[in-house]
Amino acid sequence: MLVAQRRTQLLQLLKETGRIVAKDVAADLGISEDSIRRDLRDLAAEGLCQRVYGGALPVSPAIVDYTTRQWVEPDGKRAVAATAATLVRAGGTLILDGGTTALAVAQLLPRDLECTVITNSPTIASALLQHPHADLFLLGGRIFKHSAVACGAAAVEAAQNVSADLCFIGVTGVHPEAGLTTGDAEDAAMKRALASRAAETYILASSEKIGTASPYRVLSWDQTAGVITDADPSSATIKEVAKRGVEIVHATVGGHAPSDPDSVSRQ
Known part of the structure; x- marks a missing residue:
């Protein structure tokens, strides 16, 4: 051959x-x-x-540049973002990682929601300027252009001085064996720093990321509250992840996010 x-x-x-x-x-x-x-x-x-x-x-197809990723599975990302947005409660503090799905979360938060949002993404900070009741904290550092986020030593140090109820982290790969991964070592370190400052951390993972892997591990399964995804609940990868004790929060493409956070579909 x-x-x-x-x-x-x-x-x-x-x-x-x-x-x-x-x-x-x-x-x-x-x-x-x-x-x-x-x-x-x-x-x-x-x-x-x-x-x-x-x-x-x-x-993972999510390793392409930021502009290109905005056109990769946009319906799936919006479904994941809409479901994630329902988990943000009034008066709460949210850490929102960068990336295209996280940007969709920011855009889908109710305009009248009273909350605090901490982010290392200038793009997300800009999107939240039109939310009059959201207090906004932007963590600074070297800008990693692939995901339009601040990372590096200065950003990690800044993250160590905040606390939140909830954190949404984006990854480029979700695989039962390889775990939760991304394509840059410093970005992975920043994600870990952010996740460590929240009571609960959920992974934003549209279907194209499920079953794929990137070079750098972000978090272990026991460091996450769950994975929010539009992937088919019957897929082998989703079932294997669930067997590891990870909560799977199902987002439906084309559907509407429920107004009651407790009614979100979970596995």
């Missing part, structure tokens, strides 16, 4: 099964495990898979 054919087969297997175990594929094809690992290394260099110990996982 030619190298190009073998790599095409690997990508097809990754699409069908959601993972590649190098030793198993090598045995099936009757070639060396080193050959499969070289193929995976080359595919990862082209951005076509995410290498992990022993094989590879699907790469």
Whole structure:
């Protein structure tokens, strides 16, 4: 089998099964495990898979630039954001991470909601300027342009001096084995700093992020209150995540967010 054919087969297997175990594929094809690992290394260099110990996982489409990501699954992101917005209670304090789904959350918060919002995203801060009853705190630092957020030592230090009832964190990958991941080490550290300052942290994860992985771990499953997603509740990945004791909050594309936070669909 030619190298190009073998790599095409690997990508097809990754699409069908959601993972590649190098030793198993090598045995099936009757070639060396080193050959499969070289193929995976080359595919990862082209951005076509995410290498992990022993094989590879699907790469997240959310690693593209901020402007492009605004057009990736916009209906799913809006559904997730609408559901997340119902969890924000009047008088509460919310930490809102950056990214396109978090921006949708800010835009969907009721204009008359009295609350405090802490964010490291200038884009989100700008979106909340039209909310007259929301107190707004912007954490500063080096701007990571991929997600339009402040990160780095100064931003992490600023985060350590705030506290909140609720935190919404965006990730680029949600996978039962790889966990909650993102594409930049400093951004991952900032997300951990934000999450550590809230009583409850929910993960915003539209369906294109489910079953995918990025290089840097953000949080462990036991550090999250739940995952808010529009992914099919019957999907194998969602079921595996739920088995780890993670609450799955289901968002419906095309539906309307319930006015009562306690009526949000959970698993």
